[in-house]
Amino acid sequence: MDQSTQGLQTTIRPRLLVVAARHGLAQYERDRSLARVLGLPIGQPLxxxxxxxxxxxxxxxxxxxxxxxxxxxxxxxxxxxxxTALLHEARLGRADPARTVA
Structure with a gap:
């Protein structure tokens, strides 16, 4: 477990915020959602x-x-x-640790 994932586990946030983010995971599409959250221009690689x-x-x-x-x-x-994006990226990194470095 890297430092940023470990920090996620000790982060204290309002329950409603975390529950809403978890519900958002069901409809989260990395290609579309991450670009918008990060404010990336169209066509820029994630x-x-x-x-x-x-x-x-x-x-x-x-x-x-x-x-x-x-x-x-x-x-x-x-x-x-x-x-929501943070939870998705953390799960993605845990599922495939080789993808976290590029």
């Missing part, structure tokens, strides 16, 4: 799961900071999308 996990972990920490500080710029839907 990062490997390990790199995506690092980017998503940073982005989720920023969103959580905004949530905890009642920042008006925080959007729950965006936070759920990032958490």
């Amino acid at each position: 990062p490997c799961p390990g790199a995506a996990l690092t980017i998503l972990t940073r982005r989720e920490a920023e969103l959580d900071h905004a949530r905890r500080h009642h920042d008006a710029a925080w959007h729950p839907g965006e936070h759920v999308m990032v958490m």
